[in-house]
Amino acid sequence: MQDGTFFCYVVFIFDTKMYIMSRCSRIILTFIAMAHNGTLASKQSINLLTYYSIAQCMFIFVCVSCRYRLIVYHVSTTHVDISKMISVKQLWDVFVMSSSPTTLLSNGPQTVLSNATNYSPKVNELDEQLRKYMDAKTPAIHIYTVKPATFVLKYCVGAIHT
Amino acid sequence: MSLQGLFDADVVLSDKIQLFIKNTILDAYPISLRIDSVDFVTIIYSLGVMCYMILYHATVNRVKTENRNISVEDVITINQINTEYMLNDLFFWLLVFIVTFIVLEISCPVSIQCVSIFFSLSFTMLLYTTCSLADTQLVILRSIALFFWTIQAITVIVLTNASVLDGSCILFVNIIFGIFYYISVIEEKMTIIKFLNMRAWCSVLVNFCFILIYINNIICIDVIV
Numbered sequence: 388m389q390d391g392t393f394f395c396y397v398v399f400i401f402d403t404k405m406y407i408m409s410r411c412s413r414i415i416l417t418f419i420a421m422a423h424n425g426t427l428a429s430k431q432s433i434n435l436l437t438y439y440s441i442a443q444c445m446f447i448f449v450c451v452s453c454r455y456r457l458i459v460y461h462v463s464t465t466h467v468d469i470s471k472m473i474s475v476k477q478l479w480d481v482f483v484m485s486s487s488p489t490t491l492l493s494n495g496p497q498t499v500l501s502n503a504t505n506y507s508p509k510v511n512e513l514d515e516q517l518r519k520y521m522d523a524k525t526p527a528i529h530i531y532t533v534k535p536a537t538f539v540l541k542y543c544v545g546a547i548h549t
Numbered sequence: 550m551s552l553q554g555l556f557d558a559d560v561v562l563s564d565k566i567q568l569f570i571k572n573t574i575l576d577a578y579p580i581s582l583r584i585d586s587v588d589f590v591t592i593i594y595s596l597g598v599m600c601y602m603i604l605y606h607a608t609v610n611r612v613k614t615e616n617r618n619i620s621v622e623d624v625i626t627i628n629q630i631n632t633e634y635m636l637n638d639l640f641f642w643l644l645v646f647i648v649t650f651i652v653l654e655i656s657c658p659v660s661i662q663c664v665s666i667f668f669s670l671s672f673t674m675l676l677y678t679t680c681s682l683a684d685t686q687l688v689i690l691r692s693i694a695l696f697f698w699t700i701q702a703i704t705v706i707v708l709t710n711a712s713v714l715d716g717s718c719i720l721f722v723n724i725i726f727g728i729f730y731y732i733s734v735i736e737e738k739m740t741i742i743k744f745l746n747m748r749a750w751c752s753v754l755v756n757f758c759f760i761l762i763y764i765n766n767i768i769c770i771d772v773i774v
Contacts, residue, residue: 419728428746433606436753440602443760447595451588455767460659461585464578472577473570516566 473513481513587654591763594647598756601640605749608637612741621742634744641748645726646673648759649705652719655766656709672701676726680733695730702726714765718758725754 421427562570612621630638649669654660675698682691702723711719729751736743 415724427750428742436749437602437606439753440599443756444595444599447592450767451592454769454771456586456588456770457591457655457766458584458586458768459654461583462659462661463581465581467578469577472573513569516569
């Protein structure tokens with residue numbers, strides 16, 4: 388019963404859409420025909436256009452004066468300072484240094500890159516985050532391609548501790 | 550670490566690192582959200598349509614009454630478009646630009662003003678190029694311009710996430726511009742009166758669709774305290 392009702396509903400929507408589309412296309416074709424036979428260029432039509440343009444202007448003015456507003460959300464970026472963000476290269480360098488067997492990450496709270504290569508102070512924080520992941524023995528990063536199951540970057544925590 | 554096939558790599562960081570990176574980007578690009586209105590541009594546009602019709606009347610009367618060898622039924626030349634009727638033409642395309650900008654601003658849930666300006670400018674320029682090339686023999690260039698304009702017109706409908714009524718009106722605006730292009734193509738001998746009428750009707754029909762979008766989106770801010 389429900390399927391039948393749904394089917395009727397779909398047919399009704401489809402018929403309505405087709406009806407609206409056929410009416411719209413008929414209006415458009417009529418309009419093109421009127422453009423061809425010169426009806427749109429008659430004096431009455433032109434007067435109609437002029438009166439309409441005045442009426443719409445008055446309508447907008449009345450709406451605005453009656454406190455009807457077109458409210459929108461605007462997003463803007465101000466005072467952009469790219470030194471506050473970590474570039475992808477910095478991120479990758481920290482990750483590579485952290486996962487390298489020669490790094491001192493496991494020996495204490497020293498930073499890996501931030502003091503050595505003029506990197507942002509934010510790198511310290513990232514070092515800390517990576518260190519936590521290494522201690523927890525969970526992968527901090529995955530790399531997927533088109534086939535996610537095939538290409539997974541494995542994080543070898545054991546190699547770092549040796 | 551074992552890596553195989555890094556083409557189109559999608560790097561997913563752990564949650565905390567992802568959050569950390571996101572925060573650094575937000576620090577670098579502070580986003581401010583403000584509630585604004587586009588009433589001023591709307592009034593300018595509305596006045597513009599009225600002024601355009603006055604200009605249209607003045608132009609037609611001038612051609613009809615002047616004692617020159619020009620009649621409104623004469624075929625318009627490129628030289629005339631670039632001299633006598635340039636103001637008319639430019640005014641029309643300016644109205645197209647403004648209405649596209651306002652419709653984009655209204656239809657998008659959240660808008661970035663400079664992006665809307667750029668998008669509407671590019672939309673208008675593409676349509677202008679497409680219609681300007683209509684009477685030339687540059688078929689390939691004409692097709693490319695039409696193709697890119699169509700892509701942009703569809704993009705407006707898809708990306709704005711407009712409601713059913715707004716989306717339908719935007720669709721009709723695009724259909725009106727499509728008819729405008731169609732008439733520009735099929736009219737081999739574009740007369741002065743057709744040139745002027747086509748622009749006048751197009752601006753009024755687009756304005757009618759705009760009024761529908763306007764009515765659908767206005768909010769009364771009369772708050773009784």
